[in-house]
Each structure stands twice: as C-alpha cells, then as structure tokens.
Amino acid sequence: MKIKHYTFCLVSLFIASVYGQKPVPIKPRILISTDIGGTDPDDNQSMTHLLMYSDKFEIEGLISSPSYGNGSKQEIIRMIDLYEKDLPKLQKHQSGFASPDYLRSITKQGYHGNVSFIGYSKATEGSNWIVKCAQKKSSQPLWVLCWGGLEDLAQALHDAPDIQNKIKVYWIGGPNKKWSANSYAYIVANFPNLWFIENNSSYYGLFSPSDEPDNVLISNYYSKHIKDKSFLGKDFINYYKGEVKMGDTPSLLYMMDGDPNDPTRESWGCSFEKFNYSPRMVLDRTTTIKDTIAFCSIMELRFTVPKSKAKKESIGFWMEVPYGKTIQKWPGYYIGNDVYAIRYIPKKAEVLNYKLSSDIPEINGKTGALVATNLWPGKTSQKDYQLGNNWFTDKHDSNLYFGKIQGGKTISKWRDEILLDWSKRWEWLNE
Incomplete structure (x- = not known):
C-alpha cells in the first residue's frame, strides 16, 4: 500500500x-x-x-x-x-x-x-x-x-x-x-x-x-x-x-x-x-476636476452644518452619480459634532461627476468632479490608513x-x- x-x-x-x-x-x-x-x-x-x-x-x-x-x-x-x-x-x-x-x-x-x-x-x-x-x-x-x-x-x-x-x-x-x-x-x-x-x-x-x-x-x-x-x-x-x-x-x-x-x-x-497604506482623501468641500486619486481609494467628504440636531448615523444627504443610463445614489451620514460625511470609492479609472441632494440647504445642490487614475494604490497622503x-x-x-x-x-x-x-x-x- x-x-x-x-x-x-x-x-x-x-x-x-x-x-x-x-x-x-x-x-x-x-x-x-x-x-x-x-x-x-x-x-x-x-x-x-x-x-x-x-x-x-x-x-x-x-x-x-x-x-x-x-x-x-x-x-x-x-x-x-x-x-x-x-x-x-x-x-x-x-x-x-x-x-x-x-x-x-x-x-x-x-x-x-x-x-x-x-x-x-x-x-x-x-x-x-x-x-x-x-x-x-x-x-x-x-x-x-x-x-x-x-x-x-x-x-x-x-x-x-x-x-x-x-x-x-x-x-x-x-x-x-x-x-x-x-x-x-x-x-x-x-x-x-x-x-x-x-x-x-x-x-x-x-x-x-x-x-x-x-x-x-x-x-x-x-x-x-x-x-x-x-x-x-x-x-x-x-x-x-x-x-x-x-x-x-x-x-x-x-x-x-x-x-x-x-x-x-x-x-x-x-x-x-x-x-x-490604504489611500484616503479627506476634504471639507466637494472635489474638483483638479483632484485626483487612484481607483479603489476612499474619497471622504465632510460638511459642517452648525446647530445640527440629527441623530448620529442617520442619513443626511445623498450623492447622485451617473451610471450608464441610471443614477446611483449613495448615502451620507451625520457623524456628530455638526458634521455630515460620506465615503465613496471609484471602482475604475474614470472622470467622476456627482451632485448632492439633501433637505439641508447648506449641502443640497452641491456638485463635484474627480479623476480616478489607473494605478492602485497610487500616491500617499497624511490621511491614508496605515497597514501592518x-x-x-x-x-x-x-x-x-x-x-x-x-x-x-x-x-x-x-x-x-x-x-x-x-x-x-x-x-x-x-x-
């Protein structure tokens, strides 16, 4: 045997x-x-x-x-x-x-x-x-x-x-x-x-x-x-x-x-x-066409709205992103201390255009753009997540x-x- x-x-x-x-x-x-x-x-x-x-x-x-x-x-x-x-x-x-x-x-x-x-x-x-x-x-x-x-x-x-x-x-x-x-x-x-x-x-x-x-x-x-x-x-x-x-x-x-x-x-x-490192862009504004990150990187947008009374982790706004003939909607949340935030990750190299909709006047109607490049993880920044x-x-x-x-x-x-x-x-x- x-x-x-x-x-x-x-x-x-x-x-x-x-x-x-x-x-x-x-x-x-x-x-x-x-x-x-x-x-x-x-x-x-x-x-x-x-x-x-x-x-x-x-x-x-x-x-x-x-x-x-x-x-x-x-x-x-x-x-x-x-x-x-x-x-x-x-x-x-x-x-x-x-x-x-x-x-x-x-x-x-x-x-x-x-x-x-x-x-x-x-x-x-x-x-x-x-x-x-x-x-x-x-x-x-x-x-x-x-x-x-x-x-x-x-x-x-x-x-x-x-x-x-x-x-x-x-x-x-x-x-x-x-x-x-x-x-x-x-x-x-x-x-x-x-x-x-x-x-x-x-x-x-x-x-x-x-x-x-x-x-x-x-x-x-x-x-x-x-x-x-x-x-x-x-x-x-x-x-x-x-x-x-x-x-x-x-x-x-x-x-x-x-x-x-x-x-x-x-x-x-x-x-x-x-x-x-896992790349991460954190901004207190919407992005412009001059902003560039690698595909699959985290784009994190934060907006301060004074005297907010929202419940923490509740949805405060939506990011609307064209996808083919449809519009994808991504939620942004109230994270406390008068701040609303959203994370978005582009899945491929692209020029991304988006619009924010909300019942909050300070956020509603904002628009932005972003360039995602085709080399992951790309350039480093101070906001990146540090890995072991x-x-x-x-x-x-x-x-x-x-x-x-x-x-x-x-x-x-x-x-x-x-x-x-x-x-x-x-x-x-x-x-």
Missing part, C-alpha cells in the same frame, strides 16, 4: 508540474462570504466551481452577505440542491466531496445592504458563524474568502476582535469595495495587523477578453465543455448566457495551488505584493497589466490550464 501511495504521489506531482499547478501543503479550512443572488450572476458561476471542487477544501461556512441586491441563503441552498443531484457522477471519479446536508447546515444568512458610516451594525447569523468557526481550535487558520461586501466580516471582527489572529482574508474587492466602503474603512482603521489579500483588479485577468491567442476560449466554453447534460450545467446557462465570468473564483484557485501563506508566489489565483506587515494587493508592475487591468497577467497566464482542469470535471458530469 505504501508503494502504491508513493507512486500516486509521484504521478500527482508530475501532473501538477505539467499543468503548472503546485501541491497544497494541507487541505485548507475555508469560509465563503458571498452576495450570490444579488445583481451580479458571477457568484452563481463561482459557487458552481466551488461545489465541483469541494473535495479540495474543508468548507466551514457559506454566508449570504448581500451588500447590494436581494441575495439570500436560499440561493446558496438552491445551488446545493443542484449539486446533490449531480454528486453521484462526481463521486464515480473522486472521493471527498462535501455532503449536501452538511453544506446546508453551514449555510447562514448575513447582513442585507450597506452599513452606515461607523462601518458595522448588528450581529447576524452569518457574522456569528464567522466568529464560531474562527474560534474553533485548530492548527490551521480559517481562510475567509469574501466574494461580496465586508459587512459580516467587519461585524465579526467588531464583536470578537481576538479572531483577527485566527483568520486570513482573501477579498475580491474592486466593485465590491465601492458598495462596502464603510465596512472596509472600519477594518483597515481598526485591524491593521489583519492578514489580508485585497484583489482589486487582477482577478479580471481570468475572464476578460484580449487580443492574445487562447487555446481555451471563454466565449465558447459553455458549448464545448459545460453543455446541458447535468443539473449544474443546465443552470449555468442562466448566468451571462453561459459565458464564463466567475470573478470570485480566483480566491478558490489561490487555495488550490501551492502554499497560500505566500501571496507573492506564482499562483492560479493571482500573485500579489505587500502594501502598507500582512496586507497584500495587485502588483503594480506595468509589465503585468492585462490591457488596462493592473496585475491581470498574474492570472491570465494560467487561464488555459485552469479551464482545462475544470473541463475534466465537466466531462464527469456529461457522461
């Missing part, structure tokens, strides 16, 4: 070396926080990927954390139901897949919507579950993989600060950071020594089109590999018409390839570099840009291998 096991390990190592994937030292403990069922269907695609690779992880929690939209834990359970129907086919080829009943038991509801300026609100089933899993006795850390907002993570850290030394976080930021500005600010301000990967752009390299030749084309991947011979496959066509855009999957790929304790390594789930030694983010090397995507080549280079590996599991389901 030992000889057979040794031979199997050699074969596994050979396969890994051929395809670029490296052995993982130990099966990682992971907890997923997702906004599945909200406005972006890519979480459903990533959930499909997770379930089909559940043998690779010790999954300890599936938290519905919809910072925007109507997502709920029922959508996670619906995905588990589909997985249960396909599970016998998967088990013919591989052991160790998670039990559907077990997955249902660890699926919890988190916070709906965004929290106010303070950055946290009240405990939820989801945030309590994060605390419970993090406090479990283990020689391994709990990896919290955040696919949406940070509201439940911020709440868990607020309620049990000791867990900061027991968890490691991989966050798909970018647009999620825009929706979760207040919770993000709370975490960086109060837990600078947290172990944290902030992936604001590199993940786009998994699915973004380019002029570079690909052996495995994203556009025809569904018809060629996924098809409709399985329950998960039939469901997949409902998201972007089957086109692969699973933006949260790099967090899973990171845990599947090599030593996750070293974010600077080459990895299927992107490669990162350390950074020691274990914060990592997208590499800034211009040679690693994938088109306009900072750090995108750290994952685009592995795209063929990633998708071919996944196609083998689809073959199991298409038998």
Whole structure:
C-alpha cells in the first residue's frame, strides 16, 4: 500500500508540474462570504466551481452577505440542491466531496445592504458563524474568502476582535469595495495587523477578453465543455448566457495551488505584493476636476452644518452619480459634532461627476468632479490608513497589466490550464 501511495504521489506531482499547478501543503479550512443572488450572476458561476471542487477544501461556512441586491441563503441552498443531484457522477471519479446536508447546515444568512458610516451594525447569523468557526481550535487558520461586501466580516471582527489572529482574508474587492466602503474603512482603521489579500483588479485577468491567442476560449466554453447534460450545467446557462465570468473564483484557485501563506508566489489565483497604506482623501468641500486619486481609494467628504440636531448615523444627504443610463445614489451620514460625511470609492479609472441632494440647504445642490487614475494604490497622503506587515494587493508592475487591468497577467497566464482542469470535471458530469 505504501508503494502504491508513493507512486500516486509521484504521478500527482508530475501532473501538477505539467499543468503548472503546485501541491497544497494541507487541505485548507475555508469560509465563503458571498452576495450570490444579488445583481451580479458571477457568484452563481463561482459557487458552481466551488461545489465541483469541494473535495479540495474543508468548507466551514457559506454566508449570504448581500451588500447590494436581494441575495439570500436560499440561493446558496438552491445551488446545493443542484449539486446533490449531480454528486453521484462526481463521486464515480473522486472521493471527498462535501455532503449536501452538511453544506446546508453551514449555510447562514448575513447582513442585507450597506452599513452606515461607523462601518458595522448588528450581529447576524452569518457574522456569528464567522466568529464560531474562527474560534474553533485548530492548527490551521480559517481562510475567509469574501466574494461580496465586508459587512459580516467587519461585524465579526467588531464583536470578537481576538479572531483577527485566527483568520486570513482573501477579498475580491474592486466593485465590491465601492458598495462596502464603510465596512472596509472600519477594518483597515481598526485591524491593521489583519492578514489580508485585497484583489482589486487582477482577478479580471481570468475572464476578460484580449487580443492574445487562447487555446481555451471563454466565449465558447459553455458549448464545448459545460453543455446541458447535468443539473449544474443546465443552470449555468442562466448566468451571462453561459459565458464564463466567475470573478470570485480566483480566491478558490489561490487555495488550490501551492502554499497560500505566500501571496507573492506564482499562483492560479493571482500573485500579489505587500502594501502598507490604504489611500484616503479627506476634504471639507466637494472635489474638483483638479483632484485626483487612484481607483479603489476612499474619497471622504465632510460638511459642517452648525446647530445640527440629527441623530448620529442617520442619513443626511445623498450623492447622485451617473451610471450608464441610471443614477446611483449613495448615502451620507451625520457623524456628530455638526458634521455630515460620506465615503465613496471609484471602482475604475474614470472622470467622476456627482451632485448632492439633501433637505439641508447648506449641502443640497452641491456638485463635484474627480479623476480616478489607473494605478492602485497610487500616491500617499497624511490621511491614508496605515497597514501592518500582512496586507497584500495587485502588483503594480506595468509589465503585468492585462490591457488596462493592473496585475491581470498574474492570472491570465494560467487561464488555459485552469479551464482545462475544470473541463475534466465537466466531462464527469456529461457522461
């Protein structure tokens, strides 16, 4: 038996070396926080990927954390139901897949919507579950993989600060950071020594089109590999018409390839570099076109209105931002001492124009503009949040840009291998 096991390990190592994937030292403990069922269907695609690779992880929690939209834990359970129907086919080829009943038991509801300026609100089933899993006795850390907002993570850290030394976080930021500005600010301000990967752009390299030749084309991947011979496959066509855009999957790929304790390594789930500040612009006025910050940076505007009698953390005004043919509205809050404030985070390089609306005459009707540049984290300022030694983010090397995507080549280079590996599991389901 030992000889057979040794031979199997050699074969596994050979396969890994051929395809670029490296052995993982130990099966990682992971907890997923997702906004599945909200406005972006890519979480459903990533959930499909997770379930089909559940043998690779010790999954300890599936938290519905919809910072925007109507997502709920029922959508996670619906995905588990589909997985249960396909599970016998998967088990013919591989052991160790998670039990559907077990997955249902660890699926919890988190916070709906965004929290106010303070950055946290009240405990939820989801945030309590994060605390419970993090406090479990283990020689391994709990990896919290955040696919949406940070509201439940911020709440868990607020309620049990000791867990900061027991968890490691991989966050798909970018647009999620825009929706979760207040919770993000709370975490960086109060837990600078947290172990944290902030992936604001590199993940786009998994699915973004380019002029570079690909052996495995994203556009025809569904018809060629996924098809409709399985329950998960039939469901997949409902998201972007089957086109692969699973933006949260790099967090899973990171845990599947090599030593996750070293974010600077080459990895299927992107490669990162350390950074020691999170940029923040704080002004007591609206911005002008002369004001510039890096994308994914915090713009914080504060307005003093003498003799204010508002309730602390109540909404006092709205920032109206054009978005395509619609207008997005972002709340500003009364934070005390006659001051109203708002945090806004641009998700991409752009020229941002906005207008403030309010029942408060001193604020109502103000307009502003801002230039967001395409290099994160950009220039420093005295108002930046200072970070500890274990914060990592997208590499800034211009040679690693994938088109306009900072750090995108750290994952685009592995795209063929990633998708071919996944196609083998689809073959199991298409038998």
